[in-house]
Amino acid sequence: MKKDIQLQLSPEEAYTAELFEKAALRKVGISPSDSNVYVRQTRRSIDARGRNVKINVSAEVFVNEAPKPMLEFHHDYPNVSNADQIIIVGAGPAGLFAALRAIELGVKPIVIERGKDVRARRRDLAAINKEHIVNPESNYCFGEGGAGTYSDGKLYTRSKKRGDIRRIMEILVAHGATEEILVEAHPHIGTNKLPKLVADLRESILQAGGEVLFDSKVVDFILEDNEMKGVELADGERILGKGVILATGHSARDIFHLLNKRKILIEAKPFALGVRIEHSQNLIDRIQYNCTVDRGPFLPAAAYSLVNQTHYQGKQRGVFSFCMCPGGFIVPAATSPGELVVNGMSPSRRDSKYANSGMVVAVELEDLPQYQKHGALAAMVFQAEVEQKAWEFGGKTQVAPAQRMIDFTQKKVSSSLLETSYQPGLNAVDMHEVLPDFISERLRQGLLAFGKKMKGYLTNEAQLIGVESRTSSPVRIPRDKETFEHPVIKGLYPCGEGAGYAGGIVSAAMDGERCAERLIAEYVKR
Structure with missing residues (x-):
């Protein structure tokens, strides 16, 4: 038997496992001596409106019943080494989650990132802090994981798609985040833990046969009859795919200039x-x-x-x-x-x-x-x-x-x-x-x-x-509300914060997944 309960506790009771269990069992009238009982928190928020701070807790009490795992996501990806490929520009949350969703759908992602991998970025962050040297390709905004990697890792979003949020959280937990993010009302990961998590997301992409290219700056688009066929890199390499997800973040001004120069509609x-x-x-x-x-x-x-x-x-x-x-x-x-x-x-x-x-x-x-x-x-x-x-x-x-x-x-x-x-x-x-x-x-x-x-x-x-000043993108790349495709350029899917459709790690990740789904449905799964 499972019982769902609501509690209002002192901070000590809410954050001390033994005291919390006693309070929960007292609520349902069960003796702590009953060995076939399991209690866990499912939601926790702070109420500081009164003189004494209280913690509102939602919990589950299992009596003579094995609890279901909190984590439903299974970390098993198919091998897509020889599958059709799509191009994802940007390795922030939108780009990485677009890549993982593409793999789940049997498509090979090619993730192109202008900056360095998450470990190599550290040297450039040290240089800007200590020597005031700004590397325009590798900094707090550019590089693996995007601007969110060396940040608070706040995971709160006002999105109404609660199912999508839970899925994103579970993927993060599967790649190293603590299960606490499934419980806290305003969860965060922390700048000290994000780099390893981001590297683990990348490893999942690589192990499944996807590609992640660092130090690879997109300088042009390959267009044929108003259809996006691929991208050209600074070293002259041309990469082709079934479509392009543009997830470059809110600070990639050179991409906005490129779109404007190529007369691709932006606002x-x-x-x-x-x-x-x-x-x-x-x-x-x-x-x-x-x-x-x-x-x-x-x-x-x-x-x-x-x-x-x-x-x-x-x-x-x-x-x-x-x-x-x-x-x-x-x-x-x-x-x-x-x-x-x-x-x-x-x-x-x-x-x-x-x-x-x-x-x-x-x-x-x-x-x-x-x-x-x-x-x-x-x-x-x-x-x-x-x-x-x-x-x-x-x-x-x-x-x-x-x-x-x-x-x-x-x-x-x-x-x-x-x-x-x-x-x-x-x-x-x-x-x-x-x-x-x-x-x-x-x-x-x-x-x-x-x-x-x-x-x-x-x-x-x-x-x-x-x-x-980098609160959100000062440019929007328009897209169709249903298909997520650019209204003029076929095969171009503006995505995430840089395109004007997200406002944080979780919303960007969800947007990346949706863009991958729409692109694949239109150009791969025909």
């Missing part, structure tokens, strides 16, 4: 731009958990989510937190020399003394009238110019411009800056001079509002570090 897209805000994790814990000293040994590092509508020059725009990294670090995410971009990441334990979050302002195309001459690349050109300006204000290195939070709201250059997790260092500036007026003024309004929503959040013991 400018709204996005968001702002800064990273860094507090001490202890301060965020005290605010969110209503504790006076620290959060204690059982609660995880606290996160927050903030949003506010602001008004400037007669227009309303949202200001919101983005990619909040509790117990994390701020990292340099530029993809070319002469620009400065910051992003956040966290290790699996989220045990840094810092908390950081993107704090960004929605940018609509009507906010950029002077950029309309750039057509479909208007938002991208604007984004690049802000990043270049940040680089100049930082001192033309990867040192980032920064300002204490209250100083920013008062438009006052900070006389000193706080310690930071951002390794290249900070330079005190007026961030109002770095950011366009319509961004900085809305950001100022938003921070003042957030200070009222979260008492203690607005403080000079926190600082703004700029700029956070």
